[in-house]
Amino acid sequence: MTIPTMAEMLSEGKQPDILFWVGCAGSFDERAQKITRDICKILDHVGISFAVLGTEESCTGDPAKRAGNEFLFQMQAMANIQVLDGYQIKKIVTGCPHCFNTLKNEYPALGGNYDVIHHSQLIQQLIDEGKLKAEGGESFKGKKITFHDPCYLGRGNGVYEAPRRALEVLDAELVEMKRCRSNGLCCGAGGAQMFKEPEKGAKDINIERIEEALQTNPQVVAAACPFCMTMLRDGVKNFNKETEVSVLDIAEITARANGL
Numbered sequence: 001m002t003i004p005t006m007a008e009m010l011s012e013g014k015q016p017d018i019l020f021w022v023g024c025a026g027s028f029d030e031r032a033q034k035i036t037r038d039i040c041k042i043l044d045h046v047g048i049s050f051a052v053l054g055t056e057e058s059c060t061g062d063p064a065k066r067a068g069n070e071f072l073f074q075m076q077a078m079a080n081i082q083v084l085d086g087y088q089i090k091k092i093v094t095g096c097p098h099c100f101n102t103l104k105n106e107y108p109a110l111g112g113n114y115d116v117i118h119h120s121q122l123i124q125q126l127i128d129e130g131k132l133k134a135e136g137g138e139s140f141k142g143k144k145i146t147f148h149d150p151c152y153l154g155r156g157n158g159v160y161e162a163p164r165r166a167l168e169v170l171d172a173e174l175v176e177m178k179r180c181r182s183n184g185l186c187c188g189a190g191g192a193q194m195f196k197e198p199e200k201g202a203k204d205i206n207i208e209r210i211e212e213a214l215q216t217n218p219q220v221v222a223a224a225c226p227f228c229m230t231m232l233r234d235g236v237k238n239f240n241k242e243t244e245v246s247v248l249d250i251a252e253i254t255a256r257a258n259g260l
Helices: 006-011 023-028 030-045 062-066 070-086 097-106 119-128 161-168 205-214 226-238 250-257
Strands: 018-021 091-094 115-118 144-147 220-223 246-249
Touching (some): 062 097, 070 097, 091 097, 097 115, 119 250, 226 246
Parallel strands (some): 220 246
């Protein structure tokens, strides 16, 4: 599958239905690249015309803003807004709740107004429209799945049902952790903590979180954020449970269930 860039689409005089904002993790992190590919497979499977910015895409500025460097954030945001407006982008889907939150909530103040959705919301929409059926692929029947709410998706933007909808169609057993939904616990990577070593303490947050997940005896821990993915996988490795417990993104689960 070849994915066009906005520049290529423009040269052909076309405008895609949706821009897929890949994000830093989805572009450079080897594990998150698999999620990126699966989001593209889903978009292709349902026939949505989409494009990426390619090398014209830059970091949204979320880590800079969360780390307190407002000046750098605004520089990054203004550069992105200029590119997005140049292509007259209206609708954006992101593979990362941090990109989603920043584009949706922080960009309008700087003049960037777009209809932004997270990939779990897109998947929910496609399931509701009957375009994704969870048939013809891997069966998750009878498997125990627990979903970890990403902070910027759940508490930050109130998106709780969309990722769960993607799991509910699987015929799997969805088990909730004690701390879930609006009471969810952070994976430990938010607020630019992803890019630094943790401060000294009795226990790392991702270990605390994975302990909670393992109490539900899951076969799959579902995630919807590349930062959460890293932290949850590190937690699973810490307990040597890699063979028993898979950490999978909502998009990966959906792609597998639909045989993509």
